[in-house]
Amino acid sequence: MTPHPAPPVSGPIAFSAEQIAEVRRLQSLYPDRRGALLPVLHLAQETFGYVSLDVEAYVAGLFELSPAHVHEVVTFYTMYFQAPKGRHVVSVCHNLSCHLAGAPAIIEHVKQRLGIEPGETTDDGRITFVSVECLCACEAAPMMQVDDRYEMNLTPEKVDRILEELR
Amino acid sequence: MSEKILSRNFDRANASTLAGYRESGGYTAWDTARTMEPAALVDLVKKSNLRGLGGAGFPTGMKWSFIPKDHAGPVYLVVNADEGEPGTFKDRYILERDPHALIEGMVIAARAIRCKLGFVYIRGEYVQPWRIFSGAVREAREAGLLGEHFDIVVHRGAGAYICGEETGLISSLEGKKGWPKVKPPFPAIKGAFGMPTIVNNVETLACVPHIVNRGAEWFAALGSKTQGGTRLYSVSGRVKRPAVYEAPVSVTLRQLIYDYAGGVSHTGKLKAVVPGGSSAPLLTADQIDVTMDVDGCRNAGTMIGSAGIVVFDESVSIPDALMVVARFYAHESCGQCTPCRESTGWIYKMCKRIVDGKGRKDDLDTILDVAKRGAGTTICAFYDGAIGPYISYIEKFRAEFEELIHRGGPEMAPQTPQRSARPGEAGTHLGHA
Ligand SMILES: Cc1cc2nc3c(=O)[nH]c(=O)nc-3n(C[C@H](O)[C@H](O)[C@H](O)COP(=O)(O)O)c2cc1C
Ligand code: SF4
Ligand code: FES
Numbered sequence: 001m002t003p004h005p006a007p008p009v010s011g012p013i014a015f016s017a018e019q020i021a022e023v024r025r026l027q028s029l030y031p032d033r034r035g036a037l038l039p040v041l042h043l044a045q046e047t048f049g050y051v052s053l054d055v056e057a058y059v060a061g062l063f064e065l066s067p068a069h070v071h072e073v074v075t076f077y078t079m080y081f082q083a084p085k086g087r088h089v090v091s092v093c094h095n096l097s098c099h100l101a102g103a104p105a106i107i108e109h110v111k112q113r114l115g116i117e118p119g120e121t122t123d124d125g126r127i128t129f130v131s132v133e134c135l136c137a138c139e140a141a142p143m144m145q146v147d148d149r150y151e152m153n154l155t156p157e158k159v160d161r162i163l164e165e166l167r
Numbered sequence: 168m169s170e171k172i173l174s175r176n177f178d179r180a181n182a183s184t185l186a187g188y189r190e191s192g193g194y195t196a197w198d199t200a201r202t203m204e205p206a207a208l209v210d211l212v213k214k215s216n217l218r219g220l221g222g223a224g225f226p227t228g229m230k231w232s233f234i235p236k237d238h239a240g241p242v243y244l245v246v247n248a249d250e251g252e253p254g255t256f257k258d259r260y261i262l263e264r265d266p267h268a269l270i271e272g273m274v275i276a277a278r279a280i281r282c283k284l285g286f287v288y289i290r291g292e293y294v295q296p297w298r299i300f301s302g303a304v305r306e307a308r309e310a311g312l313l314g315e316h317f318d319i320v321v322h323r324g325a326g327a328y329i330c331g332e333e334t335g336l337i338s339s340l341e342g343k344k345g346w347p348k349v350k351p352p353f354p355a356i357k358g359a360f361g362m363p364t365i366v367n368n369v370e371t372l373a374c375v376p377h378i379v380n381r382g383a384e385w386f387a388a389l390g391s392k393t394q395g396g397t398r399l400y401s402v403s404g405r406v407k408r409p410a411v412y413e414a415p416v417s418v419t420l421r422q423l424i425y426d427y428a429g430g431v432s433h434t435g436k437l438k439a440v441v442p443g444g445s446s447a448p449l450l451t452a453d454q455i456d457v458t459m460d461v462d463g464c465r466n467a468g469t470m471i472g473s474a475g476i477v478v479f480d481e482s483v484s485i486p487d488a489l490m491v492v493a494r495f496y497a498h499e500s501c502g503q504c505t506p507c508r509e510s511t512g513w514i515y516k517m518c519k520r521i522v523d524g525k526g527r528k529d530d531l532d533t534i535l536d537v538a539k540r541g542a543g544t545t546i547c548a549f550y551d552g553a554i555g556p557y558i559s560y561i562e563k564f565r566a567e568f569e570e571l572i573h574r575g576g577p578e579m580a581p582q583t584p585q586r587s588a589r590p591g592e593a594g595t596h597l598g599h600a
Contacts, residue, residue, distance in 0.1 A: 029320045030342075031241065031284075031360040037342030038325050042291075063342075076344035078326035079291045091292075095253045096445055096477055097403040099491045133328065133495050134253035134445075135292055138403035138477070139410050148294040 013048060013058045023062055034063060037073060041080055050081040078132070086121040086128035088166045091145040094131040097138035106142045107131055109156045113163055127166060169389075172377055172397050173370065174413040176265040183299055185306040188267035194312065196376035200275040208279035212375065214383035216395035221247050221331075221368030222444070222472045223548075224394070224461035233355035234280050234363045243364040244277050244285035245340065245354075246372060248300075249324055249331040251290055252444035253495060254475030257399035257411050258369040262289065262296035265373070266303035270312070270319065272372030275379060277317040280365055284318060288336055291324040328499040332547050333366040335501065346501055347547035370399055390416040391460040400459065402428045404441075404477035416460040424455065424478060436481040439563070443472030445492050446552030448559035470555070485564040486571050489556060490518040496553035506541030507550035513537060514557055526572035531561055 015023065023040050027033035040059060041051060048055050051074050053067075060067040074080045092110060094103050107118065110129055114122050118131040137143050140152030144159075151162055171177075181187030188194070200208060213228030234242055246269065250258040261269055273285050287304075289297045301321045307313045322340060329335045330345035337359045339345035358364025374396055378386045387395040394416045400423055403409040407429030414423065420442060424430065431437045437452040442459070448469040450457065457467040464471040479488065497515035502508045514537060517530045538557040541550055561568055 031362070032341065034342035035322075035340060035360070038291075038339065039323055041325065042323060069343075073342070073344050076327060077291070077324075080325060094491070095495055096441070096488065096491050097254060097409075099488070100404050100477070100479070100483060133498060134251065134255075136250045136252075136256045136259060136290075138254055138256055138401065138475070141403060141409070145292060150295070 013052075013054050015043075015047065019043065019047065020062075027063075034065065037063060037065075037070070038077075041070075041074065045080060050084050052082070081128075084121070084125075086125055088126065088147055089128045089130065089145075090163070090166075091130045091132045091135070092118075093133070093135045093137075093141070093143055093145075095134035095138075097134070098141040098143060101141035103131075103142040106144070106154050106156070106159060109159055110163070113160065127163070169397060169413070169415055171413055172389075173265075173268075173373055173399055174260070174411065176268070177260055177411075178264075182264060183266055183303060185267060185303070185310055188265070188271075192380070193267050193376075194271055196379035197271055197274050197312070200278055200379050203278075205279050205281055208275065208379075211383050212279070212378060215374075215378045215386040216383075216390060216393065217371065217374055217378065217386065218394045218461055219368055220370040220374075220398055220474070222252065222446075224471065227367065227371055230355060230367075231276070231280050231365060233353065234365065235356065238363050241284065241362050242280055242282045243359045243362055244273060244280065244282045245333075245337065245359055245364055245366045246273060246285065246287040246369055247331060247333065247336060247366055248287050248289040248293070248296075248369045249336055250293070250369075250473075251328040251331045252446065252473040252475055253492070254401060254403060254441060254477040255444050255473040256401045256403075257474070259293060259296050260399070260411050261369050261373050262293065262300045266300045267307065268373040268376065269300070269369055270303060270307050272375040273319060274312065274317055275375050276365070276367065276372055282317065282365070284320065286320045286322050286340055286359065288322045288324060288330070288340055290330075291326045297321065297323055327501075328495075329501045329547075329549060332549060334547065336366065337364065344501075346503055347549070349546055391458065391462065393462050394460045398474055400427075401473075401475045402478070403475075405432045405480040405483065406430065406478045407432050414459075417458050417463070420450065420455040420457050420459055420476070423459065423476060428478070431478060431480050434481040437478070438481045438483055439479045439485065441475070441477040441479075441556075443470050444475040445477070445495065446470075446555050447472045448555040449563060451563055469559075472552075484522075485560050485567050486518065486522050489560040490515070490522045492556045492560075493518040493553075496549075500549065500553075504545040504550065507545045507553070510537045510541050511550070511553055514553075521568060521571055524571070524575045526568075526575075528572065530572065531565065531568055535561060 026036035026039050044055050044059055045051050056070045057067045060070040092107050121128040137150050142154045143152045176182035209228055209231045217227040219225045304319050324330050327345045330339040332347050334348040335345040354364040354366050390396050397413050397415050400412045412427040440450045457463050461471050493515040497511040500507050500511045514534050517534055538554045
């Protein structure tokens with residue numbers, strides 16, 4: 001199965017007036033406005049769903065940077081999506097403590113449940129599933145991140161409940 | 168068990184609010200510190216023997232004293248809250264449960280180094296800690312604790328372990344990819360935005376108010392001869408009670424595993440321990456009487472690093488564990504230095520084929536050779552950190568690797584998944600490849 005696009009963002013790529021004000025505020029916090037690039041890219045991803053080349057170009061304009069500079073940043077970090085992602089992102093930790101606590105079985109379980117491999121999105125655009133390095137909640141292994149929150153001490157049953165609630 | 172100092176607020180419901188923090192004696196150290204000369208504050212911290220708790224263990228007061236005295240422009244304080252070392256989770260507790268302890272430590276440190284602007288770089292995945300900490304900063308600003316004299320910008324990362332390395336962190340804070348820089352110049356001379364900068368870990372700064380309140384001698388006496396204080400040990404893996412434990416820096420690994428964390432789980436028999444985050448060389452079961460201070464661990468041939476302890480019981484496969492650790496380093500190398508970029512990838516592939524039962528007779532010597540050759544040749548300490556596990560796992564458990572290579576066939580331990588991939592690059596998430 002290949003990554004399946006979520007519903008595309010409609011309309012032109014542009015922040016609202018309030019968002020532009022927020023961008024300017026963020027830029028003013030740093031001795032050099034470029035310091036605000038990561039926070040503004042987070043804002044862009046929240047707004048446009050993912051960071052496409054067009055979004056990169058738009059953000060570059062707000063910083064008077066070349067799009068190539070922004071591209072280099074976007075591709076360096078794991079949290080910026082360059083292709084459409086699902087409405088929810090489920091990131092299961094596969095590092096040492098989680099591995100010792102059964103992360104491979106949890107990952108297998110999520111694969112079966114969703115019918116996709118890590119790195120893919122369900123056909124209905126509901127969930128993007130990734131396996132990731134240590135999220136630094138190893139005391140509650142195995143664990144995963146679901147959008148903004150950490151879900152700890154996972155069991156297959158708990159994973160089922162969590163996935164079920166994601167709409 | 169010793170007095171709780173850094174963790175004293177972790178179980179108090181309202182400690183993350185300003186009022187709750189004040190109830191526990193919060194901001195009284197700032198009341199004292201604001202009347203002290205900067206040089207006196209630096210001296211106090213020097214005398215306390217506080218050493219950095221982020222990984223390198225550098226003496227904090229000495230680091231502060233490196234800011235050039237004749238510098239006319241701005242000086243920055245950057246807090247490393249990019250917690251990412253596998254096995255470490257203690258800074259998350261401070262950010263969520265005692266955020267004002269960090270803010271108070273920052274305000275005092277800022278006075279010591281004559282700094283008016285501080286940044287807190289929080290790893291991107293820590294959304295909840297970021298929200299709580301940002302709320303605490305707003306409260307402190309409204310109460311006049313932050314403002315003209317010193318203010319804090321809370322910054323979010325975007326997922327990259329290497330941004331925990333201080334110069335990588337600075338690059339990232341400047342809005343660039345998180346590439347570490349050649350040192351010297353050290354950040355204290357030329358750091359964030361080209362200005363003298365002190366980078367300190369969250370927990371390091373959370374110690375500072377206690378030092379001001381109770382004195383350098385008191386703090387120094389809590390620890391060993393060369394390192395003062397208590398610290399937060401993150402204990403996970405095969406123990407009965409995985410958690411954050413506060414203990415004096417002179418505590419032994421044995422005490423942490425058995426007295427604090429309730430002993431070994433699963434088979435109940437200890438096999439090996441990662442003592443200081445995944446980059447720290449592995450210790451065997453007969454080495455756990457080591458004291459967990461910077462020097463104690465160094466003398467035992469390992470490092471305390473971030474004090475992230477991962478316990479392996481008898482049933483843990485060492486080759487399988489190394490494969491997981493090697494996958495991490497292959498994924499997280501920033502790719503600037505050839506030895507690091509290439510070796511981390513090769514070594515992961517060799518570890519993977521050994522675990523898959525396709526190991527070759529000379530793989531172990533090849534890994535050791537490749538690992539040792541690159542030592543000390545790279546821009547940052549990431550690669551030296553990666554070699555720690557490569558060499559120690561193989562040298563200390565060579566027979567287990569050889570057995571697996573000789574026997575062939577897939578390892579009995581559960582198979583681990585493919586490395587992670589993002590949409591649009593499914594299956595090719597080799598980072599730098
Ligand atoms: C690869 C690598 C990753 C690091 N990750 C962290 C980290 O996540 N948090 C941290 O505080 N220090 C980390 N460090 C250590 C920092 O470079 C730096 O020494 C530390 O933040 C200084 O603060 P301290 O003196 O208070 O410990 C890392 C170092 C390396 C080489
Ligand atoms: S040692 Fe590795 S992580 Fe550090 S700068 Fe070189 S390539 Fe990057
Ligand atoms: S290993 Fe999974 S959170 Fe640390």
